[in-house]
Amino acid sequence: MKELSEEEKKKILESSPKGTWVIMFVYGILFSLGFLYFWFELFVARGSIN
Amino acid sequence: MATSSTGSSDIALSTETIKSTNKLAFWNFVVAFAAFALALPMGAYQVLERSGMFPALENAAVYYASTSTHGVLMAYVLSTFFIMGFGYHTAVHSLKQTLWSPRFAWIGFWISTIGVVLAALPLLTGHASILYTFYPPEIAHPAFYIGAAMLVIGSWFWCVIMVISTVQWKKANPNKPVPLIMYGTVLNALLWLWTSVGVAAEVVFQLIPMSLGWVDSLDPGLARVLFSETLHGIVYFWLFPAYLVMYTIMPKEAGGKLFSDEFARIAFLMLFIFSVPIGMHHLYMDPMIAAGWKLLHMFGTFMVAVPTLITGFSIIATMEIAGRLRGGKGLFGWIKTLDYTNPVVLASTLSLLMLTVGGWGGVINAAYSLDALIHNTQWIPGHFHLIYGGTTVIMYFAAAYWLWPKITGHQLFSNKLVLTQLWLWFIGMWITTMPWHYLGLVGQPRRVDTVQAYQQAEELVRSWDFSMLIMNFGALILLVSGLLFVYILFMTAREPAISKADREVSYAEAIHPPLHVPTLLNSLAFWNWAMLIYLIASYGYPILQFWFIGTPESPAWGI
Numbered sequence: 001m002k003e004l005s006e007e008e009k010k011k012i013l014e015s016s017p018k019g020t021w022v023i024m025f026v027y028g029i030l031f032s033l034g035f036l037y038f039w040f041e042l043f044v045a046r047g048s049i050n
Numbered sequence: 051m052a053t054s055s056t057g058s059s060d061i062a063l064s065t066e067t068i069k070s071t072n073k074l075a076f077w078n079f080v081v082a083f084a085a086f087a088l089a090l091p092m093g094a095y096q097v098l099e100r101s102g103m104f105p106a107l108e109n110a111a112v113y114y115a116s117t118s119t120h121g122v123l124m125a126y127v128l129s130t131f132f133i134m135g136f137g138y139h140t141a142v143h144s145l146k147q148t149l150w151s152p153r154f155a156w157i158g159f160w161i162s163t164i165g166v167v168l169a170a171l172p173l174l175t176g177h178a179s180i181l182y183t184f185y186p187p188e189i190a191h192p193a194f195y196i197g198a199a200m201l202v203i204g205s206w207f208w209c210v211i212m213v214i215s216t217v218q219w220k221k222a223n224p225n226k227p228v229p230l231i232m233y234g235t236v237l238n239a240l241l242w243l244w245t246s247v248g249v250a251a252e253v254v255f256q257l258i259p260m261s262l263g264w265v266d267s268l269d270p271g272l273a274r275v276l277f278s279e280t281l282h283g284i285v286y287f288w289l290f291p292a293y294l295v296m297y298t299i300m301p302k303e304a305g306g307k308l309f310s311d312e313f314a315r316i317a318f319l320m321l322f323i324f325s326v327p328i329g330m331h332h333l334y335m336d337p338m339i340a341a342g343w344k345l346l347h348m349f350g351t352f353m354v355a356v357p358t359l360i361t362g363f364s365i366i367a368t369m370e371i372a373g374r375l376r377g378g379k380g381l382f383g384w385i386k387t388l389d390y391t392n393p394v395v396l397a398s399t400l401s402l403l404m405l406t407v408g409g410w411g412g413v414i415n416a417a418y419s420l421d422a423l424i425h426n427t428q429w430i431p432g433h434f435h436l437i438y439g440g441t442t443v444i445m446y447f448a449a450a451y452w453l454w455p456k457i458t459g460h461q462l463f464s465n466k467l468v469l470t471q472l473w474l475w476f477i478g479m480w481i482t483t484m485p486w487h488y489l490g491l492v493g494q495p496r497r498v499d500t501v502q503a504y505q506q507a508e509e510l511v512r513s514w515d516f517s518m519l520i521m522n523f524g525a526l527i528l529l530v531s532g533l534l535f536v537y538i539l540f541m542t543a544r545e546p547a548i549s550k551a552d553r554e555v556s557y558a559e560a561i562h563p564p565l566h567v568p569t570l571l572n573s574l575a576f577w578n579w580a581m582l583i584y585l586i587a588s589y590g591y592p593i594l595q596f597w598f599i600g601t602p603e604s605p606a607w608g609i
Binding site for chain 2: 017027
C-alpha cells in the first residue's frame with residue numbers, strides 16, 4: 001500500500017464521495033423497481049380478495 | 051449552540067473505574083451470549099422440524115415451546131443484555147467519567163437476570179408456548195410475565211443511568227456536544243423507556259391479572275394496540291448499537307474518519323422520533339383499528355426509511371474515504387482496498403449488504419396494501435431475521451470482537467476463525483431467509499409447526515419443497531457460525547495478555563469534528579416533548595376508543 005502525502009489525504013477527506021452517490025443512486029433505482037414489481041406484478045395482478 | 055474545542059478525550063479514567071466497568075460489561079455480555087448459545091440450537095431445530103423432512107423431529111409441543119424460548123432469548127435477552135453491557139462501557143469511556151452509581155447498575159442487572167430465569171422455567175417446561183409475542187387471548191404461566199416484566203424493569207435501571215450520566219456530563223461540560231456514541235446511546239435509552247411503556251401496561255394491567263386468574267377476560271384488541279407501541283420501537287432499540295458501531299468504531303478500524311458527525315446526530319434523532327409511534331403497521335389486518343389510523347402509521351413508518359438511508363449513505367461514504375486513504379482509485383476502486391481482515395470492517399460491510407434487502411422488505415411490510423401479500427406468512431420471519439439476526443446481530447459480533455480483548459485483557463483468539471465466523475453468519479442468513487421470503491409470497495403461513503396440516507393442498511405444498519430443503523442448510527450454517535462465535539470468546543480467555551495500550555478505548559473522529567453543534571442536535575428535553583406529542587397524536591384516541599366503544603372481551607386460551 002503506497003503511503004499518501006498529507007496533501008493527498010486532505011484532498012480525499014475534502015472530496016465528495018462519488019462512489020457512494022452512485023451506489024445510493026443504483027440502490028434507489030433497484031429499490032423503486034422492486035417496489036413497483038411487487039405492486040403491479042404481485043399485488044394488483046392477483047386481483048381483489050374474494 | 052453547543053461548542054467544543056478538544057472534547058474530553060485527554061481525561062484519564064482511574065484503574066478502579068475501568069475495572070468495575072469492565073466487570074459490569076463482561077457479566078452483561080455473559081448473560082447475553084449465554085442466551086444466544088442456548089437459543090441457537092432451538093432455531094436450527096425449528097427449521098428442521100418445520101421443513102417436514104425429518105419426521106422423527108416432529109413434535110408440535112416441543113416446536114412451540116422451542117420457538118417461544120428461541121424468540122425470548124434472542125430478541126429480548128441477547129439484545130437487552132448486550133445493549134446494557136455496551137452502554138455501560140460506552141458511558142464511562144466516551145464521557146471519561148465514573149459511572150453514576152454502579153451499585154444501581156448491578157441491582158438492575160440482577161433484577162433482569164432473575165427475571166430471565168423466572169421466565170425461562172415456564173418457557174422450557176412448555177407453560178409459556180405463546181410464541182414470544184404478547185398477543186392474548188393466548189396466556190402463559192404468570193411466572194413468564196412476571197419474569198419478562200422484571201427483565202424490562204431491570205433494563206430501565208440502565209436507561210436511568212445512561213440519562214443521569216449524560217446529564218451530569220452536560221452540566222460539567224456546558225455548551226459542549228455530547229460525544230457522538232454517547233448521544234446515540236442515551237437516545238436509545240430514552241427510546242426504550244418510551245417504547246417499553248406499551249408492553250409494560252399490557253403485562254401489568256392485562257396479562258398478569260389474567261394469568262393469575264384475577265380477571266376472567268380481557269380485551270385482546272387493546273392488548274394488541276398496546277403491544278404495537280412497543281413492537282416496532284424495540285427493533286430500533288436493538289438496531290441502535292449496531293449503527294453506533296458503524297458510526298463511531300468502524301471508521302477508525304477502517305483507517306479513516308466518519309463522513310459527518312451532524313448527519314449521524316440527525317439520523318439518531320430521526321430514528322428516536324420516528325420509530326416509536328408507528329407500530330400499528332403490525333395491525334393492518336386487525337379489525338379494531340380504523341383504516342385512517344393505519345394510514346397515518348404507514349406514513350410514519352415510511353419516515354423511518356429516511357434515517358436509514360442517511361445511515362447507509364454516511365457509512366458507505368465513510369468506507370469510501372477509508373478505502374481511498376488506503377490507495378483506492380476510481381469510482382469503486384476503494385471497495386477493493388478496504389481492510390476486510392478487520393472484523394469490524396467486514397461485519398459492517400456484510401451488515402449493510404443485509405440491510406439493503408432487509409430494509410427494502412420492510413417498506414413492503416409497511417405499505418398498507420402490499421402487506422396483504424405477506425401478512426402472517428413466512429415472509430415476516432424472513433424479514434425480521436435478515437434485519438435483526440443479520441444486520442443487527444452481526445454488528446453485536448463485531449462489537450464483541452472489538453470489546454472482548456479490551457475488557458478481558460486477552461488477545462482475541464484466531465482472527466482467521468473470527469472472519470470465517472462472520473462470513474458463515476452472512477451466508478447462512480441469506481440461505482435461510484431468502485427461501486422464507488419466497489415461501490411467504492407463495493402463501494406459506496408463519497408460526498405453524500408443520501406443513502402436514504396443508505397436505506390437502508398437495509400442489510401448494512409441493513411448491514414449497516425446494517425452499518424448505520434449502521433453508522435447512524442455512525439453519526445449520528447459522529448454528530455452526532453461532533457456536534463458533536461463542537467458542538472464540540471462550541478461547542480468548544486462554545490467549546496471552548495484551549498491552550495496556552491495546553486496551554485503550556478510543557472512538558472515531560469525524561472529518562470535521564463538531565466544534566459547533568446546533569443546540570437541538572445536542573438536546574434531550576425538546577425531543578422528549580416531541581415524542582410525547584407524537585405518541586399522543588398517534589396512539590391517544592386509538593387507545594381511548596376501547597373505553598368509548600366497549601369492545602368485546604375474550605377468555606384466556608392456552609393454559
